[in-house]
Amino acid sequence: MKKFRLRKYQIIKKKNIFQRVYKEGRSFVSRYLVLYVFKSEKEAEKKVGFAAGKKLGNAVTRNRLKRLMRESYRRQSRLIKDGLLLLLVARKASVEIKEPVMEKSFVALLRKAKIIKNV
RNA sequence: CGAGUUGAAAAGGCAAUCGCUGACGCUUUUUGCGUUUGAGGAAAGUCCGGGCUCCACAGGGCAGCGUGCUGGAUAACGUCCAGCGGGGGUGACCCUCGGGAAAGUGUCAUAGAAAAGGAAACCGCCAUCCUCGGAUGGUAAGGGUGGAAAGGUGCGGCAAGAGCGCACCAGCGGCAGGGUGACCUGUCGGCUUGAUAAACCCCACGCGGAGCAAGACCAAAUAGGAGAGGGCUGACGCGGCCCGCCGACCUCUCGGGUAGUGUCGCUUGAGCCGCAUGGCAACAUGCGGAUUAGAUAAAUGAUUGCCACCGAUUGCUUUUAUAGUUAAUCGGAACAGAACCCGGCUUAUUUUCAACUCGCAUG
RNA sequence: GGCGACAUAGCCAAGUGGUAAGGCCGGGGUCUGCAAAACCCCUAUUCCCCAGUUCGACUCUGGGUGUCGCCU
Numbered sequence: 346m347k348k349f350r351l352r353k354y355q356i357i358k359k360k361n362i363f364q365r366v367y368k369e370g371r372s373f374v375s376r377y378l379v380l381y382v383f384k385s386e387k388e389a390e391k392k393v394g395f396a397a398g399k400k401l402g403n404a405v406t407r408n409r410l411k412r413l414m415r416e417s418y419r420r421q422s423r424l425i426k427d428g429l430l431l432l433l434v435a436r437k438a439s440v441e442i443k444e445p446v447m448e449k450s451f452v453a454l455l456r457k458a459k460i461i462k463n464v
Numbered sequence: 465c466g467a468g469u470u471g472a473a474a475a476g477g478c479a480a481u482c483g484c485u486g487a488c489g490c491u492u493u494u495u496g497c498g499u500u501u502g503a504g505g506a507a508a509g510u511c512c513g514g515g516c517u518c519c520a521c522a523g524g525g526c527a528g529c530g531u532g533c534u535g536g537a538u539a540a541c542g543u544c545c546a547g548c549g550g551g552g553g554u555g556a557c558c559c560u561c562g563g564g565a566a567a568g569u570g571u572c573a574u575a576g577a578a579a580a581g582g583a584a585a586c587c588g589c590c591a592u593c594c595u596c597g598g599a600u601g602g603u604a605a606g607g608g609u610g611g612a613a614a615g616g617u618g619c620g621g622c623a624a625g626a627g628c629g630c631a632c633c634a635g636c637g638g639c640a641g642g643g644u645g646a647c648c649u650g651u652c653g654g655c656u657u658g659a660u661a662a663a664c665c666c667c668a669c670g671c672g673g674a675g676c677a678a679g680a681c682c683a684a685a686u687a688g689g690a691g692a693g694g695g696c697u698g699a700c701g702c703g704g705c706c707c708g709c710c711g712a713c714c715u716c717u718c719g720g721g722u723a724g725u726g727u728c729g730c731u732u733g734a735g736c737c738g739c740a741u742g743g744c745a746a747c748a749u750g751c752g753g754a755u756u757a758g759a760u761a762a763a764u765g766a767u768u769g770c771c772a773c774c775g776a777u778u779g780c781u782u783u784u785a786u787a788g789u790u791a792a793u794c795g796g797a798a799c800a801g802a803a804c805c806c807g808g809c810u811u812a813u814u815u816u817c818a819a820c821u822c823g824c825a826u827g
Numbered sequence: 828g829g830c831g832a833c834a835u836a837g838c839c840a841a842g843u844g845g846u847a848a849g850g851c852c853g854g855g856g857u858c859u860g861c862a863a864a865a866c867c868c869c870u871a872u873u874c875c876c877c878a879g880u881u882c883g884a885c886u887c888u889g890g891g892u893g894u895c896g897c898c899u
Contacts, residue, residue, distance in 0.1 A: 352484090353763095357761075358761055411761085412765050416766055
């Protein structure tokens with residue numbers, strides 16, 4: 346079975362990139378998530394960032410949400426087109442949900458944004 | 465059986481698939497593969513105390529801050545242990561910012577005659593006088609006010625009263641005995657000096673400041689740039705002020721560059737477990753053993769199966785309540801995530817066990 | 828991660844041991860033919876919460892909760 350990896354260098358870390366994606370990227374909203382999409386200058390670049398605000402809860406729940414989002418992205422990353430910077434933000438309703446619900450919601454957002462590869 | 469007090473312990477396990485941090489090995493341009501490793505009792509709050517780093521390898525005085533019964537433990541503490549005094553509870557047991565109010569100052573609203581002077585007379589009580597309900601004087605026993613009223617209770621005494629006298633109790637002081645000490649016990653004395661120091665303050669002891677975002681290091685590039693001001697008649701700096709120290713740069717403007725969320729600090733430590741000895745204990749000493757988190761948009765997750773735990777329903781056993789049981793089904797499993805590291809405290813939270821106390825019932 | 832500040836009516840807020848000022852908003856009234864303005868009256872029982880000290884706590888002490896700021 347081919348593995349879907351998610352390495353450190355594939356995650357957005359710099360503050361200014363976060364700011365650009367927030368400001369200039371297009372956004373898509375669902376009940377549990379907000380997805381920002383921004384076209385990178387480089388063709389091959391494909392990165393993702395995760396955010397969970399302070400209002401969602403304590404450190405444990407915020408870390409759990411980021412893990413769930415990362416797991417969803419990791420499983421579906423092969424479907425996504427290259428050359429995009431994505432940013433996933435958790436909403437308050439997502440505190441209660443389990444992993445498959447999160448993943449479904451993520452895929453629905455990808456369809457909405459029309460960034461799925463046609464294979 | 466019910467209610468409670470105290471003290472400990474644990475924080476589900478195994479397996480499969482996918483995935484992540486660090487370390488090591490192989491390969492290597494990136495990368496990839498393999499082995500291995502990986503959160504807590506509170507990691508939390510940041511409330512104390514240290515280590516460590518920089519500033520005089522930290523000095524003096526003032527100011528400021530903290531602690532506050534005694535003795536001990538400790539690197540240190542506001543922590544811990546053992547005691548003393550006071551308070552609460554039927555009890556196991558718990559709580560206690562618990563020095564000084566006779567060094568001084570302040571405050572004690574309203575009410576009340578009086579709220580702190582050896583002070584105070586509103587009603588009442590007693591004596592004297594008269595114009596017969598007032599005046600003068602005595603009086604703190606009674607009434608009334610208040611959170612608190614000038615020691616309390618009883619007997620005597622007196623015009624009425626009063627530590628005015630006596631007994632007991634409380635408080636204060638002296639002496640004797642015991643204890644390292646807080647203090648306790650006994651005895652004697654004159655009879656008596658409100659509360660508040662989590663009000664200022666006094667006394668004793670302690671504290672320099674900042675904090676790993678501390679601090680240190682690194683390439684290329686021009687270049688130790690230009691101008692103004694201050695400075696060995698001592699700048700800048702050392703938390704406030706004064707001293708003292710240090711000893712040559714500092715501030716502003718203009719122009720140009722660079723350094724990356726880079727590397728080190730970064731994890732073995734006053735640490736943990738067992739035994740022995742000393743000690744009532746906290747703890748100390750000796751011997752032996754096990755020692756692997758080090759991330760930085762921040763690593764432990766997701767899905768599933770079985771077993772174990774808890775709860776509910778159904779079935780079965782039992783005369784019933786109840787209890788037990790195995791089987792099936794469903795549901796649940798807390799608080800919470802290392803960020804330089806330790807010792808504590810506090811707060812959040814799921815269970816289990818042990819010892820003890822009280823009540824009820826039965827033998 | 829570290830350091831610090833604040834919380835009082837719907838809003839802005841004063842208050843530093845003796846029963847909580849003031850302004851805006853709101854409600855009622857006077858005035859007016861009706862309004863506006865002006866004037867008068869009313870609006871705090873949880874002073875963010877829980878304990879303690881004190882006769883008495885918004886105020887002092889300890890613990891908790893929430894909000895905001897500064898340091899790379």
